[in-house]
Amino acid sequence: MNSLLAQLLLVRKRKAYWTLLGFWIVLPMLFSYLLPYFAFTSDSNFRPRGLDKVLLTELLPQNFVNNILASFPFFGGTIALIIGVLFVGSEYSWGTLTYAFTQKASRLKVFGGKMAALGIVLIPFVVLVFMFAFLASLLIAMREGQAVELPPLLLTMKALGACWLIMAAWSSVGVMIAVLSRGTALAIGLGIIYALVIENFITVFGRQIEALSTLSQFLVRTSGYSLIYSLGATVQSAAGPGSFFGEYLSVARSCAMLGGFVAVALAISAAVIRWRDVVGNS
Amino acid sequence: MTKRYRPDVMAVNGLNMKVQRGEVYGFVGPNGAGKTTTLRILVGLVRPTSGSCEILGGKPGSSDTLSRVGALIETPAFYPYLSGRDNLRVLSRLAGIDYSRIEPVLEEVELTGRADDRFKTYSLGMKQRLGIAAAMLKDPELLILDEPTNGLDPAGMVEMRQLIRQLGQGDRTVLISSHLMGELEQICDRIGIVKDGRLIKEGTLEELRHGARLRIKARPIDRARVLIGGLGGVGQINTIEDDILLVEVDLARAAEINRLLVGEGIEVSELCMAQDSLESAFLSLTEESDPVE
Numbered sequence: 001m002n003s004l005l006a007q008l009l010l011v012r013k014r015k016a017y018w019t020l021l022g023f024w025i026v027l028p029m030l031f032s033y034l035l036p037y038f039a040f041t042s043d044s045n046f047r048p049r050g051l052d053k054v055l056l057t058e059l060l061p062q063n064f065v066n067n068i069l070a071s072f073p074f075f076g077g078t079i080a081l082i083i084g085v086l087f088v089g090s091e092y093s094w095g096t097l098t099y100a101f102t103q104k105a106s107r108l109k110v111f112g113g114k115m116a117a118l119g120i121v122l123i124p125f126v127v128l129v130f131m132f133a134f135l136a137s138l139l140i141a142m143r144e145g146q147a148v149e150l151p152p153l154l155l156t157m158k159a160l161g162a163c164w165l166i167m168a169a170w171s172s173v174g175v176m177i178a179v180l181s182r183g184t185a186l187a188i189g190l191g192i193i194y195a196l197v198i199e200n201f202i203t204v205f206g207r208q209i210e211a212l213s214t215l216s217q218f219l220v221r222t223s224g225y226s227l228i229y230s231l232g233a234t235v236q237s238a239a240g241p242g243s244f245f246g247e248y249l250s251v252a253r254s255c256a257m258l259g260g261f262v263a264v265a266l267a268i269s270a271a272v273i274r275w276r277d278v279v280g281n282s
Numbered sequence: 283m284t285k286r287y288r289p290d291v292m293a294v295n296g297l298n299m300k301v302q303r304g305e306v307y308g309f310v311g312p313n314g315a316g317k318t319t320t321l322r323i324l325v326g327l328v329r330p331t332s333g334s335c336e337i338l339g340g341k342p343g344s345s346d347t348l349s350r351v352g353a354l355i356e357t358p359a360f361y362p363y364l365s366g367r368d369n370l371r372v373l374s375r376l377a378g379i380d381y382s383r384i385e386p387v388l389e390e391v392e393l394t395g396r397a398d399d400r401f402k403t404y405s406l407g408m409k410q411r412l413g414i415a416a417a418m419l420k421d422p423e424l425l426i427l428d429e430p431t432n433g434l435d436p437a438g439m440v441e442m443r444q445l446i447r448q449l450g451q452g453d454r455t456v457l458i459s460s461h462l463m464g465e466l467e468q469i470c471d472r473i474g475i476v477k478d479g480r481l482i483k484e485g486t487l488e489e490l491r492h493g494a495r496l497r498i499k500a501r502p503i504d505r506a507r508v509l510i511g512g513l514g515g516v517g518q519i520n521t522i523e524d525d526i527l528l529v530e531v532d533l534a535r536a537a538e539i540n541r542l543l544v545g546e547g548i549e550v551s552e553l554c555m556a557q558d559s560l561e562s563a564f565l566s567l568t569e570e571s572d573p574v575e
Contacts (some may be wrong), residue, residue: 006375095359102325103376104349278327
């Protein structure tokens, strides 16, 4: 408990997390609400007939959960990965592990407290985005004179849990890379390359190469997209670093895979932290 | 104890040392001698490749041991975006101790006035003092300080020495490492000299200085040397410069020697105790490297 309280104090006072939170809230508001709404209100000659109605429907409160879900496996995952790296990598960069590990709490308790704090920190990253998405959809409904209907509560709760799990999986990957690379800069670089490039290409070539198709079922992105798809999210299949082309997994398998990523990444990190010498600034 | 980082890097090489409870023990050696690795082993940050050590009767790095040890290892490393006070709050949480200890240690290191400033704005001296405050937070039985005066200006070094001397009073044991011999000379009860990961000499300041010698300035020097050499119980006599002798002898016999020389018509213009500084003792010791048995 003391380790957790220590970590929460560190989180509360570190502006980087809150800057990331602000940035993360702006991203889906921009791409899931503001730009689509501008598209809806702009010259309709650019769009196929009937798309106006579809566009507006997606932006209304009854669809805010489905609309915002698509932001999590990609944007949210990348942000979560960076948070995970910052949580542990900074300790190596600043050399603060020397102090953290020479107080009283064991290394595993310190790490456990850190991971519990990370789990707590991810909650506002999920809940606030949902809240802002709802507010944005509410404003659009009021502006367009549409009826305000809420999505089912159970769906909303499931979606919140799914998004937290997706972010937890990505942040755990970030923690593991930071522990293995003993720092922040390299870990963020490697993490982003993995998330944006490696998983993307495996997914893309998975459509042409059978071995990669099988491998693509074991990617974080596949599990994330499968989970939000099962909740009714529209998954874009356009090309780009955040695209997804693979086959969807079942809900149970998606959850198991994401939980597995968290468990394996944190187990590897804990084992390394437990056994590796703390030398110099690492 | 031995610590090998890679097959070709032996940081600690069969080091064997014992620090007595309540003493201020200086751990001195050139850069890269293995001091910091040894201290890291003592607080459980590094595991020895072979051998073992016991600290306050317990295992290094265990919760029980760590709760009784305060350590400043290498440069003070704190969260740069937190104030000094908040950094101590984080450590208090991790150590499971009450926040009420924070103010006394801040006062002890005279950092209260800047305690709410961010760590990254601190001067090196202030960072070192915060490091000492962090080490003192647990009111430890054993205080381990690794090069606490590193990077300080002369005034800062004097202040730090006074602080360490103060912290070492009473029953507390202090283990302090440095590559500056003069620094430890003024603080420590006993000193261990380490080189290439091995303890090559250990003892009190007196023992390390090779014992006291008389420095005698006399004319004619050759006649004086013969007369002193004729006395019983006199050890080695060395002539330095043209008219100065260094004589290994019990210092209590200074008056006797003076009477002898003056009585024989020898002009004695200086007679005093000559001591090698710890610095020169260290330099001569580290040229050799036979470990302590």
